[in-house]
Amino acid sequence: MSERPGEHGVTLDTVKRAEDTPDERQPYAELGMKADEYERVRQILGRRPTSSELAIYSVMWSEHCSYKSSKVHLRQFGAKAPASDALLVGMGENAGVVDIGDGWAATFKIESHNHPSYVEPHQGAATGVGGIVRDIMSMGARPIAVMDALRFGAADAPDTRRVLPGVVEGISHYGNCLGLPNIGGEVVFDPCYIGNPLVNALCVGLLRKDQIKLATAPGPGNKVVLFGALTGPDGIGGASVLASATFEDESQAKRPSVQVGDPFMEKLLIECCLELYQADVVVGIQDLGAAGVSCATTELAAKGTGGMDVRLDLVPLRDPSLRPEEILMSESQERMMAVVTPDDIDAFMAICAKWDIPATVIGEVTDGGRLVMTWYGETIVDIPPGTAADEGPVYERPFHEPAGQAALNADDPSRLPRPDDLRATLLTLLGSPNLASKEWVTSQYDRYVRGNTVLAQPADAGVLRISEVMPGAEETTRGIALATDGNGRYARLDPYAGAQLALSEAYRNVAVTGARPLAVTDCLNFGSPEDPEVMWQFAEATRGLADACKILGVPVTGGNVSFYNQTGTTAIHPTPVVGVLGVIDDVARRVRNGFTGEGDRVVLLGETLAEFGGSEWAHVVHGHLGGLPPQVDLEAELALARVLTEAAAQGLLTGSHDLSDGGLAVALAEAVLARGVGCSVSLPGDDAFTDLFSESPARALVTVRPESFDAFAELCAAHEVPCQRLGVTGGSSLAVEGVLDIPVAELRETHEATLPGIFG
Amino acid sequence: MSAARVGVVTFPGTLDDQDAARAVRHAGGEAVPLWHADPDLKGVDAVFLPGGFSYGDYLRCGAISRFAPLMEELIPAARAGLPVLGTCNGFQILCEAHLLPGALMRNAGLHYICRDQRVRVESTATPWTSDFTEGQEIVLPIKHGEGRYVADAATLAALEAGGQVVFRYAGSNPNGSMNDIAGIRNEAGNIVGLMPHPEHAVEDLTGAPSTDGRGFFSSILKRLVNL
Numbered sequence: 001m002s003e004r005p006g007e008h009g010v011t012l013d014t015v016k017r018a019e020d021t022p023d024e025r026q027p028y029a030e031l032g033m034k035a036d037e038y039e040r041v042r043q044i045l046g047r048r049p050t051s052s053e054l055a056i057y058s059v060m061w062s063e064h065c066s067y068k069s070s071k072v073h074l075r076q077f078g079a080k081a082p083a084s085d086a087l088l089v090g091m092g093e094n095a096g097v098v099d100i101g102d103g104w105a106a107t108f109k110i111e112s113h114n115h116p117s118y119v120e121p122h123q124g125a126a127t128g129v130g131g132i133v134r135d136i137m138s139m140g141a142r143p144i145a146v147m148d149a150l151r152f153g154a155a156d157a158p159d160t161r162r163v164l165p166g167v168v169e170g171i172s173h174y175g176n177c178l179g180l181p182n183i184g185g186e187v188v189f190d191p192c193y194i195g196n197p198l199v200n201a202l203c204v205g206l207l208r209k210d211q212i213k214l215a216t217a218p219g220p221g222n223k224v225v226l227f228g229a230l231t232g233p234d235g236i237g238g239a240s241v242l243a244s245a246t247f248e249d250e251s252q253a254k255r256p257s258v259q260v261g262d263p264f265m266e267k268l269l270i271e272c273c274l275e276l277y278q279a280d281v282v283v284g285i286q287d288l289g290a291a292g293v294s295c296a297t298t299e300l301a302a303k304g305t306g307g308m309d310v311r312l313d314l315v316p317l318r319d320p321s322l323r324p325e326e327i328l329m330s331e332s333q334e335r336m337m338a339v340v341t342p343d344d345i346d347a348f349m350a351i352c353a354k355w356d357i358p359a360t361v362i363g364e365v366t367d368g369g370r371l372v373m374t375w376y377g378e379t380i381v382d383i384p385p386g387t388a389a390d391e392g393p394v395y396e397r398p399f400h401e402p403a404g405q406a407a408l409n410a411d412d413p414s415r416l417p418r419p420d421d422l423r424a425t426l427l428t429l430l431g432s433p434n435l436a437s438k439e440w441v442t443s444q445y446d447r448y449v450r451g452n453t454v455l456a457q458p459a460d461a462g463v464l465r466i467s468e469v470m471p472g473a474e475e476t477t478r479g480i481a482l483a484t485d486g487n488g489r490y491a492r493l494d495p496y497a498g499a500q501l502a503l504s505e506a507y508r509n510v511a512v513t514g515a516r517p518l519a520v521t522d523c524l525n526f527g528s529p530e531d532p533e534v535m536w537q538f539a540e541a542t543r544g545l546a547d548a549c550k551i552l553g554v555p556v557t558g559g560n561v562s563f564y565n566q567t568g569t570t571a572i573h574p575t576p577v578v579g580v581l582g583v584i585d586d587v588a589r590r591v592r593n594g595f596t597g598e599g600d601r602v603v604l605l606g607e608t609l610a611e612f613g614g615s616e617w618a619h620v621v622h623g624h625l626g627g628l629p630p631q632v633d634l635e636a637e638l639a640l641a642r643v644l645t646e647a648a649a650q651g652l653l654t655g656s657h658d659l660s661d662g663g664l665a666v667a668l669a670e671a672v673l674a675r676g677v678g679c680s681v682s683l684p685g686d687d688a689f690t691d692l693f694s695e696s697p698a699r700a701l702v703t704v705r706p707e708s709f710d711a712f713a714e715l716c717a718a719h720e721v722p723c724q725r726l727g728v729t730g731g732s733s734l735a736v737e738g739v740l741d742i743p744v745a746e747l748r749e750t751h752e753a754t755l756p757g758i759f760g
Numbered sequence: 761m762s763a764a765r766v767g768v769v770t771f772p773g774t775l776d777d778q779d780a781a782r783a784v785r786h787a788g789g790e791a792v793p794l795w796h797a798d799p800d801l802k803g804v805d806a807v808f809l810p811g812g813f814s815y816g817d818y819l820r821c822g823a824i825s826r827f828a829p830l831m832e833e834l835i836p837a838a839r840a841g842l843p844v845l846g847t848c849n850g851f852q853i854l855c856e857a858h859l860l861p862g863a864l865m866r867n868a869g870l871h872y873i874c875r876d877q878r879v880r881v882e883s884t885a886t887p888w889t890s891d892f893t894e895g896q897e898i899v900l901p902i903k904h905g906e907g908r909y910v911a912d913a914a915t916l917a918a919l920e921a922g923g924q925v926v927f928r929y930a931g932s933n934p935n936g937s938m939n940d941i942a943g944i945r946n947e948a949g950n951i952v953g954l955m956p957h958p959e960h961a962v963e964d965l966t967g968a969p970s971t972d973g974r975g976f977f978s979s980i981l982k983r984l985v986n987l
Contacts, residue, residue, distance in 0.1 A: 172872050176903070177813040179775030264773050264816025356772065444872045446903045448960040448967050451779035465966055468782060588965055 012324075013051040015379045022048055031058035037393055044387045052312075052373065052380040055325040056388050059291035060298060063563055066392035069529035070561040073539055076546035077556040084555045086518045089212060094135040094287065095205075096557020097212055098519045100583045102476040104466060105209035107139040110149070110202040110484065110523040110579045112562035116259070117199040121166025126174035126261040128201040130333050133178065133266065134287035137273050138336065140213030141205030144452065144469055146175050147185035147462060148201050149484045149523070149577045150441075153194025155433035155758050160189070163197050164441075165759060170261075171201070172444040177263035178270070181453045182445035183462025185484060186577075189433045192488065195567040200523040200560075200577050204482055206469050211277065215286040217304030217339040220367040222283055224300070224308060225345075226293070227352055227359035228269050228335040232318035235259035235292075235331025265334040265357075272355035273336065279351060281344035288335040294328045294388070296337040297363075297371060301385035304339070307366035308385070310373045314362045324375045339365060399535035409493065411626030413612040418689050423740035425621065425693070426665045427750050432620040435662050436754035437673075454479055458670070459593035460509040460658045463584070479587025481515035483580055487661070488573030489614040490629035495537040496544035499576040500632045503548045504697050505660050506580040511641035512656040512700050514591045514648025515582030520549055522559040522578050527571020529563045537574035538563075545576060551634040554580065584648070591648045591702075594674025596655040598730035601709050602681050604664065605640055606699030607722050610690045616662045617693045636698035639719045644700065647715055652708045659699040665692035665736075667701050669747050672734045676744050681727030682737035692736070703729055763790040764984035767804035769834075769850075771796040771825045775812035776847070779959040779967075784808065786962055787977035789984075796828040805984045806843040806887070807834060809850030811903075811957060821864060821906050822852035831857060843887040843980060844951045848904055851943070851953030860946055860953045861919065862911030864904075868936025872905035876968045878930040879942050879956055883923050886949045887983040891975045897930050898972035900956035902942075907955040909937040909944075919944055927954050 011017070018024075026048065028038040033054075041049050041057045049057060063069060077091060088105055089097035095109035113128025129146055136143045148171055153160045175182050185202070217224065276282050284304065286296045293315065301308040312324050322330070340348045345361065352359035366372075371388075373381035419425040429435050438458065447456040455463035461483035467473050485505035491498025503520065510517045522545060527534040549556055559579075565572045584590055595602075612618050613627030647653050655674075659667045672678055683691040704712045709725070716723035727737075735741040766784045768791050770777045781791035792804050796814075801807070815824040825831065831853075838844045838859050846854040854860045867873060879900050881892040892898070911919065916938060919925055927943035935955070943954025958973030 169871075173905075176872060176905075177773070177816065179812060262816070264813060264818065267773055267775075267813075443875050446872075446874050448874070448901050448903060448957070449775050449779070451776075451782055451960060451963075451966055454966055468778075 012375060012378060013380065015050055015382050018048050018050045024048065026054055028054060028058065032062055033058045037061055045383065050380050052324050052328055053383055055328045056294040056298065056381065059294050059329055060388040061392040065291050065295060067561055068393045069395050069397050069563060070538065071394050072396055073542040076542060080546040080550045081555040082550045082553045084553065087555050087557065088209060091556065091558050094138045094215055096519060096521065097139060098557065098581060099209055100480060101478055103209055104473060104476060105207050106204055106480050106581060107136055107141045107207065108202065108204040108482065108521055108579065108581050109135055109558050110200050110521045110577065111560040112523050112525060113199045113201060114197065114525065114562050114565055117167050118163065118197055121163045122170040123260050125167040125170030125199050127259045127333050128199050129171055129174045130261045130263065130266050131289045132201045132203040133180065134289065134336065136203045136205035137270060138213065138215065138285050138287040139205065139207065140211050140277050141207035142274055142470055143180055143203050143205045143270060145183045145462060145464055146180045146201065146203045147183055147482065147484060148199065149186045149486065151188050151190065151193045151198035151575060153189065154191045155189040157194055159194055161759065167197065167199055168441050168444055174261055174263045176446045178267050179449045181447050181449050181456065183447055183453055183456040184482060185457065187438045187441050190488060190573065192573045196565040196572050198525050198565065198575060202484060202579050204480065204581065206466060213277065213282060213285050215299055215303055216284040217300035217308060217365045219283060219341065220305055220365050221342060222365040223340045223342060223345050223361045224310065224363035224365065225338045225340055225348065225359055226315060226335065226362050227338065227357055229262060229265050229332055230316050230318040230358060231327055231330050231332045233322060233326060233330065236326050236329045259331045259333050261333045268355045268357055269334055269336065272352055272357045275351045276348060279347055281340060281348045282338050283341060284339040286337050288337060290331060292328065292330045292332065298385040298389040300337060300339060301371045302389040304365060305367050307368035308363055308371050309366050310363035312373045313376050314360055316358055316360050324380055397529050397535045399532045399539050401536050402533035408626055409628055413618045413624060413627045416618060416622050416624055422688060422692060423742060426669065426740060429616055429620055429662050429666055430669050430747065431750040431754050433754055435616060435666055437752045438755065439752065440755035440759055454587055454590055455513060455593065461513045463513050463587065463590050465587045477586045479584045479590060481510045481513045481582040481584060483509035484577055485509065486575050486577035487614065488575040489619060489625055491541060491576060492573040492625065493614050493627065493629045495540035495574045497629050497632050498574065499541040499544040500548040501629060501697060502576050502578040503545060503552065504632060504634065504637050506578045507552055507554065507637055507641065508658050508700065510580045510582035511644040512591065512658050513584065514589055514645055515584040516645050517554050517580050517582040517641060519581050520554050520556045520578060522556060522576060524561045525565050525572065525575040525577065526563055527566035531571065534571050541574055541576045548634055552638060589648050589651060591653045591656045594655055594657055594671035595677040595679060595703060595729045596675060598677060600654050600703035600729045601706055602679055602726045602729060603702050603704060604684065604699065604724045604726050605643065605702060605716065605721055606636065607696065608685065608691060608694050608699065609696050611694050611696050615693065615695045630695050630697050633698050639721050640698050640700060643716055643719045643721045647712055652704055652712045653702050654705060655703040657701045659701060661695065663693045663695050668734055671701055672744060673747055673751055677729055678731035678733045678744055679727060679729045680731060680735040680737065683739065684724045688739050763788060764981050765790045765792050765804045766980065767792045767794040767801060767807040769794045769796065769807060769809050769830060771814035771828060773812050773814045773816055774810055776810040776957065776959055780808045780810040783959040783962045783973065783977050787974065787981050789977065789981050794830060796830050799829040799833055801833050801837060806980055809844065809846035809853055810959065811848030811850060814849055814853065821849060822856040825853045826857040835859065838951050841948065841950050843983065845888050845976065846953040847957050848955055851955055854951060854953040859951050860944055861915045862909055864906050865908045865910050866906050867908055873934055874901065874903040875934065876970065877902045877934060877956060880928045880930045882928055883926045883945065885923065886926060886945050886952050888952045888976050888979050889926060890983065891979040899968065899970035900958055900973055901960045901968040902934055902956045904955055908935045909941040911938065922947060926952055
């Protein structure tokens with residue numbers, strides 16, 4: 001018999017052969033599987049797995065796909081979830097879906113692509129964007145914007161100069177070419193991220209609330225279609241080898257495991273999918289991300305009627321020498337899988353042809369409860385799909401407080417010497433990499449494409465208009481707002497509070513635009529779950545986030561966990577990045593960022609305590625990390641958000657800005673820099689340093705016209721939000737009476753020179 | 761009287777077609793979608809080639825688009841006087857199709873750049889710029905990685921001598937374009953290409969903090985009404 005493609009003289013490992021050779025040694029360990037996990041597969045199947053089945057289980061049960069270490073903690077997000085009328089689809093689908101009113105829904109999710117971005121910054125970051133965009137598409141939505149939360153080592157570290165430009169270029173190239181505006185995000189530097197940069201990509205999409213698509217394959221006889229790019233050898237083993245193991249020194253050897261992106265194909269895929277949805281020819285749909293065909297087939301089958309027959313030899317290949325195991329594990333980008341009724345298949349194929357998208361029927365839904373795959377007529381996979389998709393191992397990893405945690409918390413920043421020259425302190429902070437202008441990064445992103453961008457970076461949150469996104473939306477006046485935040489230093493000092501502070505800030509950032517926060521997505525970036533001290537950080541952070549979501553009334557709709565962000569035994573700071581989505585009823589009433597005109601009253605909202613643990617001041621000036629992070633006050637956040645959204649709806653605010661890193665001083669400087677409108681203010685307290693640099697949460701800066709001030713003050717009083725008049729906008733400097741006076745030009749020069757000075 | 765009809769072309773990978781169509785509508789015109797694979801201009805009175813990454817910008821920006829079936833109709837129509845505006849990728853396509861001279865190369869800084877750019881109007885003698893005044897400074901967003909205009913010395917001299925430079929970057933030159941050129945026209949004046957994006961500067965609520973882009977659309981619609 002002649003050799004079939006993809007065999008290369010290696011015997012095809014069929015189900016029959018697996019039965020006949022029960023003792024054949026299998027490379028489960030090399031595929032990242034533990035001995036007891038392998039044993040469980042044997043138990044499930046009642047025989048040894050074929051090499052193709054082993055490929056499926058190894059990727060589906062990897063940390064990245066199965067959440068085996070995090071699952072027991074993530075359950076709190078459901079168990080403690082606040083009652084929310086807005087939640088349409090919660091955790092467990094490709095992305096959460098939220099009702100934004102007038103018959104429309106938004107779907108959004110953030111996901112990490114950390115490890116690939118370290119190995120190959122450009123492609124790693126680019127395919128991170130591509131992957132999250134396909135998640136949003138697979139919900140039936142039109143993707144409408146992206147943003148990225150990025151963490152790098154020290155800005156001037158040599159490796160940061162390698163990684164950052166590549167990551168930014170990858171995001172820029174892929175996102176710009178897709179035609180999605182990049183409307184926000186973060187860039188943060190800290191030595192703890194050296195060797196473990198974080199690249200968390202967020203995408204948001206819009207759809208009619210009655211047209212949500214799910215990853216399910218119901219209806220025996222329905223066709224399974226693979227469409228999009230051809231399958232090649234990219235990213236093979238990516239899910240298990242790359243995403244689920246700690247980096248040591250061989251990362252160069254892992255380069256072939258990083259996928260390569262083709263944004264042009266993805267753009268065509270977006271338009272093609274939207275036309276398929278409009279023609280109503282899709283029963284179920286799933287994107288191919290981590291674990292490729294393995295993941296798509298097992299998940300679709302497990303959520304459908306339970307069975308699927310797949311002819312793996314029909315998968316169109318870019319490299320005809322691929323073996324079936326490799327096809328199953330390939331993470332080639334820009335691929336989707338759909339379930340289509342036989343009646344609709346011709347219409348489906350015609351739409352794909354219009355967009356020049358290759359599409360192939362590779363199988364059929366069955367009622368057998370088994371996922372069966374054949375290779376040129378021989379059965380190579382025969383498994384209950386749920387065992388791979390949903391019934392992976394679940395670990396209750398041991399955890400305990402890190403040995404040095406108490407000492408770290410006892411090392412209070414109150415011992416640090418206070419500065420004499422507050423002018424110099426402000427300029428030092430404003431020029432430090434974390435607070436300096438990020439324009440070097442964000443000017444490489446298209447923020448205007450598709451014409452619906454109302455606010456974008458450096459605004460506190462991105463805001464989009466809905467009415468012109470899609471046909472049929474013309475009548476709505478609504479807009480959506482999105483922000484991500486996360487402070488690793490706070491979380492290092494107290495992961496419970498750190499996660500809550502991340503949520504508080506993202507929530508506040510949405511509210512300062514005038515939007516009402518609705519729902520949460522999170523990307524939880526941690527070290528190794530096998531380290532009990534890291535696991536404690538994870539347990540605390542998830543508990544903190546779940547508790548805070550309940551109080552703020554915003555459910556977690558989905559997200560992602562990224563473990564193993566560590567080099568050797570040194571983990572990154574625990575870094576929960578939280579994304580909040582809000583809705584604004586009349587987007588024309590959005591509040592612009594910073595000072596927008598002369599003669600407005602400058603008002604500080606919220607209460608300022610002396611809080612410097614984990615602050616930018618302690619970090620930049622003293623290189624100090626110790627004590628406790630600022631005190632969380634969720635009731636105050638709720639009240640502040642109510643004031644901000646009501647004031648915006650009443651048209652009382654002319655500008656706003658959130659107070660966070662660097663405190664009031666940095667917020668004032670940024671508000672001035674937004675349009676070059678100066679201000680003169682006086683400080684409310686008796687300690688100028690605390691007034692200017694403390695990082696107490698639940699605070700914001702707003703401007704109101706003098707004639708609106710009384711009405712605004714009444715609103716604040718009604719919600720018991722402290723409201724202090726600081727001064728007035730105007731002039732060409734930032735003047736704080738008796739403390740400092742800095743010309744706008746000097747602020748600007750300091751703020752804008754830092755990143756170009758480092759990155760060219 | 762029916763509204764003037766401006767065709768907006770979509771190639772695979774075109775991104776700003778929605779924006780261009782919206783800008784035409786806001787100005788009171790009718791935006792007519794034109795699909796790259798249709799060899800038919802649908803009788804439009806003018807054509808807008810929007811930005812994007814047509815065909816992924818593979819090979820060279822605009823190099824594949826010029827061979828699209830629609831271009832077989834568009835090229836002779838443009839040579840015969842049909843008003844055509846190409847922005848960004850549209851400008852690159854016009855150069856690749858030899859409807860405009862010169863070429864757009866990788867930005868001098870080697871980075872894609874998105875910013876609100878001051879631009880000086882150098883020529884109002886085109887159907888797309890008649891509502892501006894010569895020497896007027898406007899603000900339009902730019903967003904491109906390959907916008908550095910280059911041409912040989914003779915071409916450049918001819919463009920300058922013939923008043924064919926329509927826009928120049930004011931303030932700092934973002935991409936290293938020769939003579940700070942942001943946009944040019946053909947000799948007849950009916951074909952204009954520029955890197956900045958007027959369609960992203962027509963509304964108060966969205967896009968760039970400028971509505972200077974409206975001048976392009978009011979110019980062409982006046983011209984078409986007065987034909």
